Amino acid sequence: MSTATLTGACPECETDLTVPPVVQGETLSCPECMLTLRVEDITDGRLTLHMVEVQLRDWGQ
Numbered sequence: 001m002s003t004a005t006l007t008g009a010c011p012e013c014e015t016d017l018t019v020p021p022v023v024q025g026e027t028l029s030c031p032e033c034m035l036t037l038r039v040e041d042i043t044d045g046r047l048t049l050h051m052v053e054v055q056l057r058d059w060g061q
């Protein structure tokens, strides 16, 4: 049995996240607190996420 998604929890707001398959080192955004999270490790479909400090990007509106 294989799963098409991975799960993890935001270290900041503890929201459960379900995401498409990602690889270690990729970054995600928490939909709740909008933090950028980096995938530190993946074990049995479970993500270990660490907060990443990012500079706000200028999207050039």
Ligand SMILES: [Zn+2]
Pocket: 010, 011, 012, 013, 014, 015, 030, 031, 032, 033, 034, 035
């Ligand atoms: Zn969050």
